[in-house]
Structure formats: C-alpha cells, structure tokens
Amino acid sequence: MAARGGHRTRSGRRRFLRDAWRLAAAAGLVGLGLAAHGRRVAARPAQALRPPGALPEREFLGACLRCGLCVRACPYGTLRLASAVGPVAPGTPYFVARAVPCEMCEDIPCVAACPSGALDPALEDITRARMGIAVLVDHESCLNWRGLRCDVCYRVCPLIDEAITLEPQHNRRTGRHTLFIPTVHADRCTGCGKCEKSCVLEEAAIKVLPPRLARGRAGGHYRLGWEEKAKAGRPLVPGLIDLPDRLPGGGP
C-alpha cells in the first residue's frame, strides 16, 4: 500500500496521520448520526410485541442476529420479520396481537430455534412468558362494564381464571344486576394477546401493552399498614383513638 511505504519518510508520516484523523473524524460523524437516529428507531411501538422469552428490549437489540429462524419456526404465522421501513428495528421478530396472537405452544419452537439467546432458552414453561400485559384500556366501551355478558376475553384466555377473572360488582344503572368485570392479573398474564384479538368491539377495549407501559410501581419505601400490622402482630401506632363512623348525608 502506498501509505505504508510513504510513512517511512517524515512528510509521509505526517500525511498518514492527517489522513487517519480525517477518516476517523468522518467515521465518527457518521457514527454520531446513526446513533442519534438509531435511538429513535429503537423505540419500539407499543403494539409490536416481541416473541416469548425475548430479553429486555435493549439487550434484545444487542443479541438478535436478525436471522428470522424464530419466524420460520412459528407454526401459526404469528411472528413477522420487521422490514427495512417501519417503526420496528429491521430484521427483528415481532407480532401484533390484534392481527395474529401467540398461541403459546408448549414446546416454544421459536425459542428453541433461536441460535443467539436473544430469546432466552431458560424459558421452558410458556406460562412464564411475559410478552406484554393485557390491560382493559377502555372500560367505557367494554360490553361487560356496560352490564352485558360478553365475557369473550375471559373465555379465550389460555389461563382462564388465573390471568383474567370476572369480578362481580353492583350494577348501579339498573340497580338490581351485577357487572362481571374482566380483571387482568399481571403476575399470571403472558401477553399472548388472545384477548385483544378476540375482543368483539371494532377497536379492542382490552390491549396487550409492553410491561413498561402496562404497570405502575409504588416507591420502594411504601409500606402497607395492614400488612405491617399483621407482620408485627399488633397495631404499629399505640393508643390510636377510635372515632365514631359517620355516614354520608349527615345521619344520626
């Protein structure tokens, strides 16, 4: 190479260093641009769910080889490979629950097919998958909330009575009926999306969201009085005065 022969002389060495700086600066600028743009691209939209066992998003994007072997292994055509345009990182697998939900195969073929570990092989029990968490995002349009017995999301749930239960509640509109409120239990929900897929409304009232959107979290310092009381076996504040209960409307 000319540069290698050249930098034996002094001016040659100077030129080599100058070129090296220029090239490094050019590549650095390109890198900065890609990094800045890439951060925006890496923000995955909420409806795009990762396959079961996927590492947390950032680690997933560092581990996934973009080979699509999981997509090929999926027997239900649930998984798709993201294309070069669109909001999901190109070449990575995802699914949209409302289109085709995860059927929760017991042998988890997508995880078995993953060569890189981006889908964690430690996931052996599909009910422990956490692809997302179902949330009844709009109770105002939910038919059960309106007093009807739709129940579809509850019926199709692969973990019926565990991940979704129907909680009875008084129907104040009629005054004499019961509402059966679909209630998701996040510690059991796998995020398979069957409920969202099956919701009979034009736009699903129940949707699977990534955990970061679906869950709240109390501060680490929060203590629940009744739990602490049970733990201690006695009231934590001694000599509390028991005030008389007053009813609304200023009764007796």
Next chain:
Amino acid sequence: MRRVPGRAAAEARGRLAAHRWLLARRAAQLGVFGLFLLGPLAGVWLIRGNLSASLVLDTVPLTDPFLLAQNLAAGHLPEAAALLGGAVVLAFYLAVGGRSYCGWVCPLNPVTDAAAWLRARLGIAGGGARVDARLRWALLAMVVALAALTGTAAWELYNPVSIVQRGIIYGLAPAAAVALAVFLFDLFVVPRGWCGRLCPVGAFWGLVGSGALVRVTAPARERCDRCMDCYAACPEPQVIRPALEGGGAPVILSGLCTNCGRCIDVCPQEVFRFGTRFHGRTMTAGLPGGREEAT
C-alpha cells in the same frame, strides 16, 4: 474507440471462456438465494434462516461472524449454536478468501457490478465525489464502537447488505429501495463507491481475507503486455499491481481482493489463475525476512 475490457480475451478464447468466472459467480449468487428460497417457495428446507444466521439440514448452524462481533461488542455472549456457526463460516472464508463473500455471495455485488457496467457504458467519466477507499476501515471500527457504546447492534438498523439479503429471502419489498439507493450511489455519486470504499461488511471480510488460503495468482506474468484490461475490470484495481509488477511472489495477497476472477476472465494472455497464497514461495523458502523471489 474506447477499449472494452474482456473483448480481446473473448476474441482470443471465445465469449464463454472469457466469462467463465463471472458466470460461475452469478450461478453461486443465484444458487445461495435459491437454496434459501427453496424452503418458503417449495417446502424443501435444506437451509433455514438467512445470511445472518441459518441452520443447514436442521443440524449445522451457520452465523455471520461480523454480526457475532457486533453482539460481543454490545455485551451479549451468544449461545453455543451461534458461536459454533460463526466458527464454521470463519473457517470456510479463511479457506476460500474472505471477500469471496463479497464476490460470490453478497446480493449487492450484482447491483454494484451493474452500476459499474452502466457507468462505463454511459461514459460517466471518473468524477463524482472522491472518497478515500480507506474510509471503510474507519467505518468498520465505528460499527464496532457503536455496538459497544449503545449496547445494541445499531449498524444492523442500516446495513444495506443484511437488509437486502433478508428482503430477498423473506420477501420484504422495501429492501428493493435500499438496493436501488446503492445502485444510484455507485452510478452517479462515487464510482465503485459502496463496495470499494465504504462497506464495513466488506472491510471485515477484507480483514479475514488478509490471511486466506485461496488467492488469485499471476504465474504467467512475464506474458503480460500491459493492455490494462485487468485493472479496468477489477473492482479493487490497486490489489493487482504487487502481483503483476512487483518483485515479490506473483500472488494477489491483499485481503481486499474479492476473488471474483474477473482478471482471469479478461486477460487475453492468460496471465492469472486461482492458486494459494503460498504460490511462488517454494522457490526461495527459508530466506529469512527477504522478499520472496519468484522465477
């Protein structure tokens, strides 16, 4: 009239013989993608996955070592299957020449070859933006640094090589736009710009190629009559000179040679042929540090 590289060889040896390696490469490129498409199109799953990672006959894993390097830089230690696949692929290209990937497999090679061909046909002279061919090394370093800094394989958001090969195998149409962009870039902006100056994937394979076994040799270089057809046809013309005109062994040792064999095809004097990197060294083997002389 402008001299068209390859015409003299075609007159000397016939059109077919003067395009032997070119045809072999196109067959290889079609063959690779044909094998991958046999599964989804005909239900014959000889190979699953794509060029990034795949599984042959449901047993042998193959992994792109450049992707593995990005994963490792991002702080993820891949599973054994992926690592084994990387070792298999690396061993293969250490044998057949690192940038053989570029010349014989990469789907962008026909695209940039077409751009170079059209550029010559239309007489779009030299010109365009000038880009230092060493920029690819800096970009290669940048890709690895980007993975380390972001903790993700960030380059894979943009890598046209993987986007296009994936697009072909999985039928993702937008990849065609990416291929078109590379074509137009090579045609109008920088001649041989993508593969020859920028592509970090090619730079990676160039590193592998600098130790590879199969190389183009020039065993009959004394027959060379300086017609310059090989330089005109070669996508990396700077690699030829040391083998053809240097005092060293008549072997193209640069890792940037793609082993495409165009020089073998277009040479009317039949100067070149495929050989190994050790060609011409036996004559003076054992001369410590000395430049090996070929006879």
